[in-house]
Amino acid sequence: MKLLIICLSVSVALTSLTASAIDLGAITKSSSEQLKAVAKDAGVPLETNAMIEYAAKQLNLSEGTVAASFGSLLKVAQDNLSQENFALISKAVPDAQNYLDKAPTVAKSSMSSLFSSAGDAGKKAESVDYLNSAFKKLGVSTEQVPGLINTFSTYLDKSGYKEAAATLKQGLSLL
Incomplete structure (x- = not known):
């Protein structure tokens, strides 16, 4: 009889408990967003290898x-932004100099020389001329450039x- 009462008590207690499910996807997403926010606040840069792979x-x-x-693209952005504005990009992409070093060097055309003496409009034209030459050298079509940006x-x-x-888009707004 005691065993029956104990079993009934336990079953009543168990049925009165509510079942709850944990949404692990929400926890993971929330944790991921929190981690990104903490990393950004701490000045931890993003992983650019993942960006390049993507x-x-x-x-x-x-x-x-x-x-x-x-x-x-970073070179052109750097040429068309103030040092302060480009620093925002450099903070997010700490190996920006590494990427700048990977940018192809192209010979300045006679048109580029003329552009450089024409003020801001000339500077923008010089940047476009550089990108056209650089992307041609890399085998990147003009149709792919907006996709890259x-x-x-x-x-x-x-x-x-x-x-x-x-800021990156601002530095490349001439395109």
Whole structure:
């Protein structure tokens, strides 16, 4: 009889408990977002290798080509932004200098020499001339350039560097 009462008591107690499910996906997403926010606040840069891999897959280009293309875009952004504004990008992409070094060097054309003496408009024309030559050297078509810019800026934005993404687009607004 005591055993029956104990069993009934336990079964009543167990049925009165509510079942709850834990959404592990929400926890993981929340943790990931918190980690990104903490990393950004602590000044931890994003992982640019992942960005290059992502862009290479999206655009069906080699990682080497994408890295050199990113360097070319960074060079133009650096040439067209103030030091303070480019520093925002450099903070998000600490190996920016590495990418700048991967950008192809191109010989200045006689037109580029004329552009450099024409003020801001000439500077922008010189940047476009450089990018045309650099991308031609890398085998990147003009149709792929907007994809490169969007992929890089979107990756920065989604990694918590909205200001760096906007600044990169500002530096490349001449395109």
